[in-house]
Amino acid sequence: xxxxxxxxxxxxxxxxxxxxxxxxxxRAMDLRQIKTGPDDFGIMSYDPAFMNTASCRSAxxxxxxxxxxxxxxxxxxxxxxxxxxxxxxxYLLLHGELPSPAELKDWVxxxxxxTMLHENVKKFIDGFHYDAHPMGMLVSxxxxxxxxxxxxxxxxxxxxxxxxxxxxxxxxxxIAAYAYRHSLGLPYVYPDNExxxxxNFMNMLWKKTELKYLSNRTLARALDVLFIxxxxxxxxxxxxxxxxxxxxQADPYLAAAAAASALAGPLHGGANEEVLxxxxxxxxxxxxxxxxxxxxxxxxxxxxxxxxxxxxxxPRAKILKRTAExxxxxxxxxxxxxxxxxxxxxxxxxxxxxxxKLYPNVDFYSGIIYQAMGxxxxxxxxxxxxxxxxxxxxxxxxxxxxxxQKISRxxxxxxxxxxxxxxxxxxxxxxx
Ligand code: ACO
Numbered sequence: 001x002x003x004x005x006x007x008x009x010x011x012x013x014x015x016x017x018x019x020x021x022x023x024x025x026x027r028a029m030d031l032r033q034i035k036t037g038p039d040d041f042g043i044m045s046y047d048p049a050f051m052n053t054a055s056c057r058s059a060x061x062x063x064x065x066x067x068x069x070x071x072x073x074x075x076x077x078x079x080x081x082x083x084x085x086x087x088x089x090x091y092l093l094l095h096g097e098l099p100s101p102a103e104l105k106d107w108v109x110x111x112x113x114x115t116m117l118h119e120n121v122k123k124f125i126d127g128f129h130y131d132a133h134p135m136g137m138l139v140s141x142x143x144x145x146x147x148x149x150x151x152x153x154x155x156x157x158x159x160x161x162x163x164x165x166x167x168x169x170x171x172x173x174x175i176a177a178y179a180y181r182h183s184l185g186l187p188y189v190y191p192d193n194e195x196x197x198x199x200n201f202m203n204m205l206w207k208k209t210e211l212k213y214l215s216n217r218t219l220a221r222a223l224d225v226l227f228i229x230x231x232x233x234x235x236x237x238x239x240x241x242x243x244x245x246x247x248x249q250a251d252p253y254l255a256a257a258a259a260a261s262a263l264a265g266p267l268h269g270g271a272n273e274e275v276l277x278x279x280x281x282x283x284x285x286x287x288x289x290x291x292x293x294x295x296x297x298x299x300x301x302x303x304x305x306x307x308x309x310x311x312x313x314x315p316r317a318k319i320l321k322r323t324a325e326x327x328x329x330x331x332x333x334x335x336x337x338x339x340x341x342x343x344x345x346x347x348x349x350x351x352x353x354x355x356x357k358l359y360p361n362v363d364f365y366s367g368i369i370y371q372a373m374g375x376x377x378x379x380x381x382x383x384x385x386x387x388x389x390x391x392x393x394x395x396x397x398x399x400x401x402x403x404x405q406k407i408s409r410x411x412x413x414x415x416x417x418x419x420x421x422x423x424x425x426x427x428x429x430x431x432x
Pocket of ligand 1: 236266267268269271295300301302303304305306307308309356358361362363
């Protein structure tokens with residue numbers, strides 16, 4: 001039987017080391033023993049942007065990027081999107097198993113009864129400019145919640161953690177809806193506890209003067225599917241931020257605000273907003289070849305394309321293409337879909353994209369759906385953040401229960417000046 005070890009020979013002194021291999025990894029700390037002498041610090045690994053570094057063990061989400069596979073707690077994303085509600089999936093992510101009917105009933109009840117925001121939050125949101133970006137409002141409000149729940153800093157207490165999980169999953173749609181209504185100058189709408197998670201969100205977004213908001217079932221289901229697809233994606237930039245900030249034992253509101261900030265960037269969740277800007281700029285199908293030429297010349301990136309992990313079609317994008325057609329039955333077809341489909345067709349036949357294994361990612365189609373539902377592009381990343389809260393919290397829970405984890409603190413390879421002294425830069429003058 002082959003040995004599960006890696007032999008490393010240090011050519012500086014000919015010494016050989018045997019490093020254990022576990023689940024396809026060697027421990028970076030095992031490299032530290034490789035030294036040339038007692039004063040040598042030992043070898044470190046250098047991995048900018050974590051291209052080949054596992055930062056944790058995780059049982060939450062599995063991705064096989066080469067085969068285009070995504071599973072939450074073992075269940076294929078396609079099955080979850082077909083048969084579950086978002087809150088069932090959120091439970092699964094956080095608890096490791098799907099809820100029984102009784103557990104689901106309690107879970108839905110608890111989340112539903114944590115959807116209201118303190119009245120002061122309204123005043124707080126009122127302070128933003130009418131054209132404030134909703135992601136800025138979301139991030140700030142999440143951080144502000146930390147001040148309303150000071151007990152949340154007891155992150156090592158499982159009961160306290162659970163209470164904040166309920167609050168965060170319950171309140172994030174309310175914050176998102178308030179930010180949306182604020183940008184339109186509309187009064188805020190309180191949650192309605194008789195509605196499902198997505199129906200209530202639609203109620204808080206779109207209710208006008210009617211006494212009871214009636215949601216369109218197809219759109220409510222499409223939102224559920226979108227939320228399921230966006231709920232977690234293992235160690236992406238924002239999950240890693242949640243873990244990094246969480247590792248300092250900051251409270252979950254502050255950690256979630258940091259994670260949402262990471263999500264806002266155009267290379268991460270902010271890409272959905274950029275895709276719509278790009279499709280508007282392209283304008284017509286005839287302009288696509290010229291646009292692709294400029295992408296290949298390195299002038300800009302094709303937004304919604306490419307992924308650090310997927311080197312195959314993003315399985316979420318496949319499901320979204322279908323969801324888009326269902327939504328358009330209700331809203332009418334978003335003409336941008338035709339440009340997107342043609343752009344995808346041309347790109348997938350082009351040597352540049354084929355060689356680099358660049359495929360559409362989840363952000364390529366989500367914005368087209370959200371726009372058809374009536375959202376401005378500025379809201380798209382907020383729509384991503386709502387369900388991702390469940391994933392961030394599942395990653396945060398796992399981090400805090402992992403005895404191997406400590407405060408997240410990478411090393412560096414120092415490239416600056418060696419020691420030097422002020423007297424060399426500023427020679428003493430007579431006045432001194
Ligand atoms: N358009 C054109 N070329 C691209 C694109 C793109 N969208 N993405 C990657 N490439 C090229 C790079 O220029 C590079 O080419 P080179 O080898 O000639 O230098 C090669 O493909 C490899 O790309 P990297 O940038 O090294 O890949 P990385 O893993 O660092 O980046 C990322 C992944 C950030 C997602 C990148 O593909 C990108 O910027 N895409 C556009 C933004 C986007 O859609 N982000 C959403 C990702 S999904 C999510 O976060 C929810």
